[in-house]
Amino acid sequence: MLPGALTEAKALERSTDRNTADLQFGDSSSLVAPLEVAGEAAFALVNVARSWTLAQDATTADGSTSEEPNTERPRVRDVLIRRDGEPFVTKHNVGEGSIVTVLSGLDGRWTNWSGDPTFVVFLLQTNALLWSGAAPDTQRFVDSGLLKRLPVELYTDQVTYIPANDEPPRIPIELASTLVEPDSAADEPVYVVDVSPDEMVIDGDASVAEILHPGISEWALTRIDGSGQVLPVASVIRIGEGELERADAAAIQQQLLPLQITFMKSSAWNNENQATGSSTITLLLLGLLGLILAAEQLLAYWASYHASSGNSEPRVRATLGASR
Numbered sequence: 674m675l676p677g678a679l680t681e682a683k684a685l686e687r688s689t690d691r692n693t694a695d696l697q698f699g700d701s702s703s704l705v706a707p708l709e710v711a712g713e714a715a716f717a718l719v720n721v722a723r724s725w726t727l728a729q730d731a732t733t734a735d736g737s738t739s740e741e742p743n744t745e746r747p748r749v750r751d752v753l754i755r756r757d758g759e760p761f762v763t764k765h766n767v768g769e770g771s772i773v774t775v776l777s778g779l780d781g782r783w784t785n786w787s788g789d790p791t792f793v794v795f796l797l798q799t800n801a802l803l804w805s806g807a808a809p810d811t812q813r814f815v816d817s818g819l820l821k822r823l824p825v826e827l828y829t830d831q832v833t834y835i836p837a838n839d840e841p842p843r844i845p846i847e848l849a850s851t852l853v854e855p856d857s858a859a860d861e862p863v864y865v866v867d868v869s870p871d872e873m874v875i876d877g878d879a880s881v882a883e884i885l886h887p888g889i890s891e892w893a894l895t896r897i898d899g900s901g902q903v904l905p906v907a908s909v910i911r912i913g914e915g916e917l918e919r920a921d922a923a924a925i926q927q928q929l930l931p932l933q934i935t936f937m938k939s940s941a942w943n944n945e946n947q948a949t950g951s952s953t954i955t956l957l958l959l960g961l962l963g964l965i966l967a968a969e970q971l972l973a974y975w976a977s978y979h980a981s982s983g984n985s986e987p988r989v990r991a992t993l994g995a996s997r
Contacts, residue, residue, distance in 0.1 A: 676749040676763045676774055677727040684723040685755055695721040696786070699751035702764060703861050704773065704798045708791055715791055721784045724777035726759055748898075750826075762795075766827065773799050812907040815885050819848070819868040821892060830864050831895040836880075837888025837908050845893065846880055 685695060696716035698709060708715040752773075753762040763774045779787040786792050813819070819834060830850040835843050850864040873881040892904040926934045 674767065674772055676765045676772070680726045680728050682723050683726045683759060685721050685757060688756060693756055695719055695756050696761060697754050697756065699754040699760070702750060702752045703802060704752050704762070704764065704795060707794055707798070716789075719784065719786050719789050719791065721755055721761070721777065721786070723783060724755065724759065724761055727776070771803060773803070811905075812909050814911055815887050815908045816870060816911070818870065819866060819884070821866040823850070823864040823866075823894065825852070825862045825864060827896060828864060829895045829897055832864070832866050833893035835891040835893060836883040837886050837890045838883070839888070844883065846883070
């Protein structure tokens with residue numbers, strides 16, 4: 674867990690220059706960012722008698738050579754250094770966490786830094802940094818945006834999101850990141866990925882269906898050393914979504930005033946609609962039957978009608994026992 678192998682406690686020789694403090698700023702870090710405004714004068718009252726030193730490169734404390742490759746060693750940032758250049762406070766990352774190491778005892782025999790106001794600022798900044806990354810997000814709601822903040826000192830701007838899918842293939846989605854500069858000296862620049870499903874729907878993005886799919890999704894990130902990192906995240910549905918329960922009729926009527934709302938059972942609704950439909954069909958059938966009967970009478974009338982033959986002589990009606 675240490676940034677390197679400890680070698681020995683090295684004493685710091687007294688300086689004849691009263692204008693040079695025993696502690697100085699090293700690599701830029703949010704741990705001491707509020708103190709950088711005052712410059713080196715912030716540590717003018719801090720005295721350092723001795724502190725532990727770290728083994729250089731791959732040399733261990735017993736003088737042997739470590740077999741651990743340099744590529745696997747963590748990147749160590751010297752937040753504070755001594756006047757002679759030896760590290761005093763370091764910061765490095767292990768997995769998803771960060772480790773801050775003070776290479777000195779905090780009693781009066783090593784240093785008087787614990788009684789200086791700058792030590793309080795350092796503790797508050799360190800506490801905020803460590804707790805901010807204590808519990809990274811492991812889930813997101815499917816309808817919420819994709820948000821990821823990546824420190825510039827650890828990651829590149831290449832971000833890929835692999836959405837959840839029930840069956841292969843899983844198609845990765847390349848996401849654009851934006852470099853956000855810090856608003857204050859206490860913050861560090863980060864790459865921000867912010868994708869909203871609502872905006873994707875408005876823009877007509879075809880990949881919005883994959884973003885809204887529940888399941889195990891993955892972030893594929895690239896570190897500054899070229900190595901890859903995959904962070905799984907669960908895309909879940911909000912609790913209670915899709916569950917129905919009976920609502921209060923009075924509350925609904927009150928909310929929808931001045932509209933007049935009438936509630937009825939589904940059986941009554943079906944019976945009413947069925948009766949209305951049956952009466953309508955009956956009227957239609959009766960009307961059709963009347964039309965058929967009228968057509969039949971009309972055809973019968975046309976069939977019984979005979980036109981005259983054109984002879985002008987009157988027809989003689991013969992009667993029994995009579996002659997003309």
